[in-house]
Amino acid sequence: MLTTVAGRLRAIATRVETATPPERDRAVDALRAFAILGVVLGHWLVTALVAEGGTLHTASPLGPMPWLAPVSWAFQTLAVFFLVGGHVATRSHASAAAGGIPYGRWLGARLGRLFRPVATLLALWTAVTVALLLTGADLDTVRTLVKLALSPLWFLLVFAALTAATPLLARLNPLWPLAVVLHVDLLRFGLDGPSWLGWLNLPAGWLVPYTLGAAWTRGELAGRRAAVVLLTGGTVATAALVLWAGYPASMVGVPGAAVSNLDPPTLAGVTFGLAQCGLALLLRDRLRVLMRRPLAWAGVALVNLSAMTIFLWHQTSLMATTALGLLAGRLPGLHTRPEGLDWVAFRLAWLPVFGCVLAVCWTAFRHREQEPRRSHPRGRYRGRFRGRGSRVVLVHRGGHATTGASDHA
Template sequence: MFEVHRRWATLADRVDRATPAGRDRAVDALRAFAILGVVLGHWLVTALTARDGGLHGTSPLEHMPWLAPVSWVLQTLAVFFLVGGHVAAQGYASARARGVSYGAWVGQRLGRLFRPVAAVVALWAVVAASLLLGGVEWETVRTLLKLVWSPLWFLLVFAALTAATPLVARLNPVWPLAVVAAVDAWRFGLGGPEWIGWVNVAAGWLVPYTLGAAWSRGALTGRRPALFLLGGGAAAATALVLWCGYPASMVGVPNQAISNLNPPTLAAVAFGLAQCGLALLVREPLARAMSRPRTWAKVALLNLSAMTVFLWHQTSMMAVTAVGLMVSPDLPGLHTVPTSAGWVAARLLWLPVFAAVLAVCWAAFRVHEQPRARAAGRTTGRIAAGSGVSAEPARVPGNRRPAPSPAVSRA
């Protein structure tokens, strides 16, 4: 144990020394927290029940609406888009200053996003075909594929916004926010068609993305903008839930008439504004925490494999569920219907098991995200150059504080 501790301390010191002094470590910390929030959120609010000879998806939020506050804590996508807009705007500005073409810049960023996607899609295509050929009911296979592939919508939206960074980086967030409000007014207040809500998939996530771009320009310095976003967003989201009929849950709930997330509603966007305000408020305390080598090393290493963690976390949960069926079809917190606090307590006990299987998936598939990172020295080099799904790949710094603007440096 002492030897493991010593090796970890040595690695943490190497990572700390390899990190450029100007790197904004708080940005990486926010991204890591956003990814972990999504993972824990899915593990807690997604359930697979064994009945009628197959697996069926449900959610504790459907049976226990009082758990809605869990979604307020763990639905962290707005923070991810905030950081994504911040890093992409800085990265593109840096690329232009160095004479890097738009094609080369966007190719690097999208390649980092989609290389690991190919692995999970290919593996699950084989798994799905094998299950169907083995006589497994289509409903079970469809449930599993939905859990694996439905989160990929997020990557498509993120990739589209990344590619559009030169066009949207200076867009005022008020404009996409106005589009979201207009779409909801038409959809819910004027009886408009349901399909119009899908406009908000782009407009809704443009709001935090363009806020991040504004942050990169130094437009959100000081505490006042952050407090305004936090207070205004929280008040608006509360009012929309209490008096305008929006659901309290900030994630989709099976059999619920309206989903705040699929597609995003005005309530979800307002809630996201509050999250962005909170993220901006805590960036200075986070920066101080990240000055500790061992804390920073954990965040930096997670960012190096953030896409792998995101893409395989549902697979790890389903693998545990499938193996558990061999033991018993009624394991509490795993196969039982989530209708009581006892289920929640049991599910919490399963989280370390999910995490252990996710670690196995990470070891097997992280090579697709970091195909050239073979040795510890190369790993620390990549951390120094730019880590995380939103940061630039090696040798292209992605979230440095730009020197020319003192305002941005303070951010």
């Protein structure tokens, strides 16, 4: 049986390999896949739903165990996603403009891939919320679950806004939004300004890696020097801000903490993102070599084809596991307070279960992310991954840039 499964996997990997144009930069897809999976694993590791007194409330192991902060350094990878998103969007828009494709049509295609899966998520959670309220569920529990389920949407709204502004941002120097973040933090923390000023950093903070992606498209980050400067400068600046300026060491929010580096982004969060972007750029050549292996590339292609489905449903998978687990009682690492190494060990053991439940969600909802199968007026399909309407790559005729299913994420 194992031999049969291995043979089928190799056959699928061969099909994906054959369908991929040789000029495709697979490192871009690998970075996007790693960024999405990093966020998913990070949430599963630091988000606890504690069952106490008939209610569920969120908690984080980063509060009682601050020495776990390095976990957030490894898995808070949104800056890499915005880096890749800025690179792909600016390249895609330039290709569309060269091919005479109107801006509205280009934007509609990109945003459709982002928001088609959202409608399904909203419909399901509307039904779940109504059912919980009608059955007399605790209001605080309902609020906790809905907030957790819909929390990925803030990311999509910011990403969609930046995507829509791509023609205006294509040549923006990343130093401009970085300067905005710096001045906002100086006003907030240095001069005791109003806390609402921090929300100016929500667009400005994510503009930094997004415009770095545009600089990548322009060829300004082609060499190793720029990547080394970003990695070194970002690391040194973040360490200085944490050690001497009082910024939190965790790069994600911690319940009860006075300041979060993520919500909204702080200067430390942005400089940390710069370091991550530098590391990602340094790894490009190694990733290109790794992605020549058919099995590795097939896995990356699969994640890219379902990136939004994975991202949108990973919190629901955690909550579904938690709810079903309550049928067996209060389980360690799932319903207990995250206050010791035993919780960490149990939580690690729960990760495969979360993954299996997410696989069920992926099977049920992945078709919402894919465009209906149809002929393309300007191009031709070169192969399909398994599944209805799941494109691997789309190559435009006339020498235009290669695009693909993963390019819409």
